[in-house]
Amino acid sequence: MSNKFIWTKKDLLGLEYLSAEEINHILYTAASFKEVTTRQIKKVPVLRGKTVVNLFYEPSTRTRTSFELAAKRLSADVINIAVESSSVRKGETLIDTGRNIEALKIDIIVVRHSASGAPNILARSVRSSVVNAGDGWHEHPTQALLDIFTLKEKLGRIEGLKVSIIGDIAHSRVARSNIWGFIKLGAKVTVCAPEKLIPVGIEQTGVHVTNDINEALEDADAINVLRMQFERDSKLAFPSALEYFKQYGITSDRIKKCKKNIVVMHPGPINRGVEMSSEVADGANSVILEQVTNGIAVRMAVLYLVALAKKPTSSLPAKVENM
Amino acid sequence: MSNKFIWTKKDLLGLEYLSAEEINHILYTAASFKEVTTRQIKKVPVLRGKTVVNLFYEPSTRTRTSFELAAKRLSADVINIAVESSSVRKGETLIDTGRNIEALKIDIIVVRHSASGAPNILARSVRSSVVNAGDGWHEHPTQALLDIFTLKEKLGRIEGLKVSIIGDIAHSRVARSNIWGFIKLGAKVTVCAPEKLIPVGIEQTGVHVTNDINEALEDADAINVLRMQFERDSKLAFPSALEYFKQYGITSDRIKKCKKNIVVMHPGPINRGVEMSSEVADGANSVILEQVTNGIAVRMAVLYLVALAKKPTSSLPAKVENM
Amino acid sequence: MSNKFIWTKKDLLGLEYLSAEEINHILYTAASFKEVTTRQIKKVPVLRGKTVVNLFYEPSTRTRTSFELAAKRLSADVINIAVESSSVRKGETLIDTGRNIEALKIDIIVVRHSASGAPNILARSVRSSVVNAGDGWHEHPTQALLDIFTLKEKLGRIEGLKVSIIGDIAHSRVARSNIWGFIKLGAKVTVCAPEKLIPVGIEQTGVHVTNDINEALEDADAINVLRMQFERDSKLAFPSALEYFKQYGITSDRIKKCKKNIVVMHPGPINRGVEMSSEVADGANSVILEQVTNGIAVRMAVLYLVALAKKPTSSLPAKVENM
Numbered sequence: 001m002s003n004k005f006i007w008t009k010k011d012l013l014g015l016e017y018l019s020a021e022e023i024n025h026i027l028y029t030a031a032s033f034k035e036v037t038t039r040q041i042k043k044v045p046v047l048r049g050k051t052v053v054n055l056f057y058e059p060s061t062r063t064r065t066s067f068e069l070a071a072k073r074l075s076a077d078v079i080n081i082a083v084e085s086s087s088v089r090k091g092e093t094l095i096d097t098g099r100n101i102e103a104l105k106i107d108i109i110v111v112r113h114s115a116s117g118a119p120n121i122l123a124r125s126v127r128s129s130v131v132n133a134g135d136g137w138h139e140h141p142t143q144a145l146l147d148i149f150t151l152k153e154k155l156g157r158i159e160g161l162k163v164s165i166i167g168d169i170a171h172s173r174v175a176r177s178n179i180w181g182f183i184k185l186g187a188k189v190t191v192c193a194p195e196k197l198i199p200v201g202i203e204q205t206g207v208h209v210t211n212d213i214n215e216a217l218e219d220a221d222a223i224n225v226l227r228m229q230f231e232r233d234s235k236l237a238f239p240s241a242l243e244y245f246k247q248y249g250i251t252s253d254r255i256k257k258c259k260k261n262i263v264v265m266h267p268g269p270i271n272r273g274v275e276m277s278s279e280v281a282d283g284a285n286s287v288i289l290e291q292v293t294n295g296i297a298v299r300m301a302v303l304y305l306v307a308l309a310k311k312p313t314s315s316l317p318a319k320v321e322n323m
Numbered sequence: 324m325s326n327k328f329i330w331t332k333k334d335l336l337g338l339e340y341l342s343a344e345e346i347n348h349i350l351y352t353a354a355s356f357k358e359v360t361t362r363q364i365k366k367v368p369v370l371r372g373k374t375v376v377n378l379f380y381e382p383s384t385r386t387r388t389s390f391e392l393a394a395k396r397l398s399a400d401v402i403n404i405a406v407e408s409s410s411v412r413k414g415e416t417l418i419d420t421g422r423n424i425e426a427l428k429i430d431i432i433v434v435r436h437s438a439s440g441a442p443n444i445l446a447r448s449v450r451s452s453v454v455n456a457g458d459g460w461h462e463h464p465t466q467a468l469l470d471i472f473t474l475k476e477k478l479g480r481i482e483g484l485k486v487s488i489i490g491d492i493a494h495s496r497v498a499r500s501n502i503w504g505f506i507k508l509g510a511k512v513t514v515c516a517p518e519k520l521i522p523v524g525i526e527q528t529g530v531h532v533t534n535d536i537n538e539a540l541e542d543a544d545a546i547n548v549l550r551m552q553f554e555r556d557s558k559l560a561f562p563s564a565l566e567y568f569k570q571y572g573i574t575s576d577r578i579k580k581c582k583k584n585i586v587v588m589h590p591g592p593i594n595r596g597v598e599m600s601s602e603v604a605d606g607a608n609s610v611i612l613e614q615v616t617n618g619i620a621v622r623m624a625v626l627y628l629v630a631l632a633k634k635p636t637s638s639l640p641a642k643v644e645n646m
Numbered sequence: 647m648s649n650k651f652i653w654t655k656k657d658l659l660g661l662e663y664l665s666a667e668e669i670n671h672i673l674y675t676a677a678s679f680k681e682v683t684t685r686q687i688k689k690v691p692v693l694r695g696k697t698v699v700n701l702f703y704e705p706s707t708r709t710r711t712s713f714e715l716a717a718k719r720l721s722a723d724v725i726n727i728a729v730e731s732s733s734v735r736k737g738e739t740l741i742d743t744g745r746n747i748e749a750l751k752i753d754i755i756v757v758r759h760s761a762s763g764a765p766n767i768l769a770r771s772v773r774s775s776v777v778n779a780g781d782g783w784h785e786h787p788t789q790a791l792l793d794i795f796t797l798k799e800k801l802g803r804i805e806g807l808k809v810s811i812i813g814d815i816a817h818s819r820v821a822r823s824n825i826w827g828f829i830k831l832g833a834k835v836t837v838c839a840p841e842k843l844i845p846v847g848i849e850q851t852g853v854h855v856t857n858d859i860n861e862a863l864e865d866a867d868a869i870n871v872l873r874m875q876f877e878r879d880s881k882l883a884f885p886s887a888l889e890y891f892k893q894y895g896i897t898s899d900r901i902k903k904c905k906k907n908i909v910v911m912h913p914g915p916i917n918r919g920v921e922m923s924s925e926v927a928d929g930a931n932s933v934i935l936e937q938v939t940n941g942i943a944v945r946m947a948v949l950y951l952v953a954l955a956k957k958p959t960s961s962l963p964a965k966v967e968n969m
Contacts, residue, residue: 051395100385
């Protein structure tokens, strides 16, 4: 990882499609942008005159706000398009929407969509850069990048670390991007959830699978605790949030048995008393708010790199291209 | 048309109220702004410190986004106000809303309203410039200006061209603004639709009227194909979208019988397979995405001209003023 | 009041917590910002690189727009977050939301909330500055500051003036902030409403209370007429809007019996024919639109002062801090 690396991809679609070197280059770039956000004037003119569209097919406040801030701190102009009801787009297809946005001379489209692979389709249809802000249960690459950035900042490295991802793995794009990213950088990844929340075949990604929370916590250098969505997907797997908390919730008692400096991450927003107790969320091991801070720096890096990609090449490997 | 023309109108309310010379001056100004949007830094400081309010009483993504981008590329600040439910404005009248916006020292109000003539009322009530972004079935002047700009860019002139407007003429503000604009610049305009979608007395504007699609296509230099709104207004006139497509839809077969370089326009979003086939929409004669691109340049020109109008005069002729 | 005063509070939570000297310093600062809004380029770079979040838990167009414009005219970046349904925040607490926003390195949070005291809680939880844009029936300090600014601009002073606040005092945060502000600056304040719309114990703030509109108007130098919300809170107190207008509505006839230069204020939007006739709203004594204009200057002053507070101290007196 050095500043001699030349970034060539026009899009960021998922960590599956990036090399370790590319991931490290994003982290390296994010570190220098993080310094910007500590200045009195938290703004650099590197994307002045560029335009970013936030095209959100699912409601989002946190991710949209983080991208909007990142773009503004790079001096780009930002347009928010919330596409929550089909009537708004009058039935226009994703590709037609993309081509119309491209025709507006938009440099970067940040897209969130309920369909896995939607950003890939968009990226192939337009010359604008496409950044995936979460697609179905597929990937949420900037979330994983900020998780990795935060952990590396905390422990100095990723390689050789033992990272456990705990929660609804089956319905989590955050889990999927985390797995790709941490494994590519040489961490040992365990996923831990009730049986019904483990997707079939997940072992093939190289992760260790367990249903036992104690096994997941033992020797872990870091845990990434996923949000349980009892109001949505997770409800099928477990009788109640209370039951889940009893069996899998991260409590002070459980943390006391872990490595002393175990790093506790969570993508937010936290369900206090469901996947994690308040003591842990606000405790000394938690880096949850640092993750939020680092999200800006990581997204600044991603927007900057894709917008200024040298000799841009396809962002997907040939196999995926020919899907 | 030259750069010696001095623009004096504070508002853009409709093409009905503009002279051919004024329309040409907007096109001339738009051409120079189009160049700006091809630069690396797509931004000029001409409206720095000015404020534009997008006051939309009807939902809109495309037109609002285009105006927002145009304003930002002129370095203006933009505020979006979506007034979709009466509760938001707590029953305030249009004139009170306008005077409040004026009191905020807003330079330009871009307004879309379901009532024909609403922008005219607003323009008479405030010193701020008012730009009509679509009012009822009355006018959508910037759409017509971008249609004219695109056709002129493609064919080098407007005068003497044969332009056919096809679709729901009765419920289309786009049609109305197109008719005013093209006729003032010397084109021969035909409107073509099923009988029930032709407004009574439309011949008085100087257009030729037909219900026969073949007559509309024959000898046409350009066609402007309107969106059919079978979910709304158009449904009364025709049994089904399929039936409409069969009788009036623009297909490759129909295009093959036209002039070789016939220009195909559509204000978007397209109903593929209703008013136009995908082959035509994406084909060599289509300039639909160029229209989107040109929309930015035309709106930059309009915002620039009304904001910096010299010795501003009333934007409406005396007759209309005294309505 | 001079420019040697040093502002130290990081927040603006209510006029209850400010000294007369602090209120006067805001007015003094607002006067210089008002001059900015009369320039061709209505913008100063004093908050460049700072970020303002408008965090609105209640819908608002007027106040949100005014704060957004104020921030942009100071060259700050602005992010709007509308939290109208709990689903948007997925049940996150106010404090968690605040800490997340703080982690985004936001300089100022402008908050509107239906719960009285919510901004106080937020201010204690974050290092970011917090500006109250209206909380429950508690305070709406920037509205009162712009009322005071406008009256002082008109009559040259506040001390010794007789100011009557007329309308639904019980359910009005505007009334409460007005009372604190005007009394601290030495005005004599009368509140006038039907009995049921006078909150219990209001006399303890030092105001004179009456149910008689004639008494409230007699000798008044200024009146601040509140919006009657017959669709909400006010309906319990009175049979109908028409009945209210007859007994308490400000009409030309009533104004004729007042001091010749009586100043008529209203926070907007006006219910014409309910709390005030159109003749009065648009008449020579009305400063209602000047209030709107001054709102920008006052909010620019507040954002500027809290963002650049020297040696920031707590914004609440010890008593409130320890609540």
